[in-house]
Structure formats: C-alpha cells, structure tokens
Amino acid sequence: MLGLLVALLALGLAVFALLDVWYLVRLPCAVLRARLLQPRVRDLLAEQRFPGRVLPSDLDLLLHMNNARYLREADFARVAHLTRCGVLGALRELRAHTVLAASCARHRRSLRLLEPFEVEPPELPADLQHWISYNEASSQLLRMESGLSDVTKDQ
Incomplete structure (x- = not known):
C-alpha cells in the first residue's frame, strides 16, 4: 500500500x-x-x-x-x-x-x-486613438445618413 x-x-x-x-x-x-x-x-x-x-x-x-x-x-x-x-x-x-x-x-x-x-x-498610441475615434464618428454618420441608426443588426 x-x-x-x-x-x-x-x-x-x-x-x-x-x-x-x-x-x-x-x-x-x-x-x-x-x-x-x-x-x-x-x-x-x-x-x-x-x-x-x-x-x-x-x-x-x-x-x-x-x-x-x-x-x-x-x-x-x-x-x-x-x-x-x-x-x-x-x-x-x-x-x-x-x-x-x-x-x-x-x-x-x-x-x-x-x-x-x-x-x-x-497606453494606446495617438494614431490608434485617432483611428478609433474616426471610425466611430464616420460609422455613426453613415448610419444616420442611410437611415439605419434606429434599425437593429438582426433585422
């Protein structure tokens, strides 16, 4: 044992x-x-x-x-x-x-x-911070212009 x-x-x-x-x-x-x-x-x-x-x-x-x-x-x-x-x-x-x-x-x-x-x-590099904020702003603008701002992704 x-x-x-x-x-x-x-x-x-x-x-x-x-x-x-x-x-x-x-x-x-x-x-x-x-x-x-x-x-x-x-x-x-x-x-x-x-x-x-x-x-x-x-x-x-x-x-x-x-x-x-x-x-x-x-x-x-x-x-x-x-x-x-x-x-x-x-x-x-x-x-x-x-x-x-x-x-x-x-x-x-x-x-x-x-x-x-x-x-x-x-810390995030300045160019990455700029890229992130630019993409957020441009994607929100595109959604508003296309009328998709209130449509969910699943629809």
Whole structure:
C-alpha cells in the first residue's frame, strides 16, 4: 500500500513538473474570478489592471521571475479582460477563438518570490486613438445618413 502511495505521489510530481499544471489551474481561476468577483466592463478599451503574485514555479535559476512568465501573466490578464467585457462568452457562443498576433513586454524591474505585482495595459498610441475615434464618428454618420441608426443588426 505504501509503495502504491509513493508511486502515485511520484507520478503526480512528474506530471506537475513536466506539464505546467499551475497554468492549467490558474487560467480557469482567472476566468471565474473575472466572471464572479469583478464588475462587468462595457468599454472594451477601458483600462483594467490584473493583480498577481510571483509563485515558486515562476522563478528561474537567479531566483527572480522568468521573462516568459511575464507574458503568461499578460495572458491571464487578457483572458480576464475578455471575460469582464463579455467577449469570451460571445466567442464561446460563436465557437470562435482569439488569436494573439503579436505581443511586446517591457520589463521594468526584477520580481522576487511572493512579490505582488499588477499587469497594466500600455497606453494606446495617438494614431490608434485617432483611428478609433474616426471610425466611430464616420460609422455613426453613415448610419444616420442611410437611415439605419434606429434599425437593429438582426433585422
């Protein structure tokens, strides 16, 4: 019986070490936390912050957070943001998926074990802000001119 317990413990440790179990545990937790504990957000471009803490599995040989883990935390923040905005639910209904085309991380300082941190979005570039406001204004103008301003999308 003790041999079976040791074998199961060794198998569990091997699975935990070889597969990234923390990722498989933390991603659903981030979605549930965003869905149940945080308020809904209507604006997709609204600034949102995602708190976290450096775990032992995030450390590298120099005992600070591995650079790849920063992007993982950004992934958790992205999924939580999509959940709070309702985009993740809409994607599920459509059986669609999101694709992250590119990412960029700016490492400001080293993070140590159990140190709290926040993932925060970068500011939108001025040209992107201009493009968004231009498209909003022009699409509203086109809808008004065509008489579609009071017609819903389903009709």
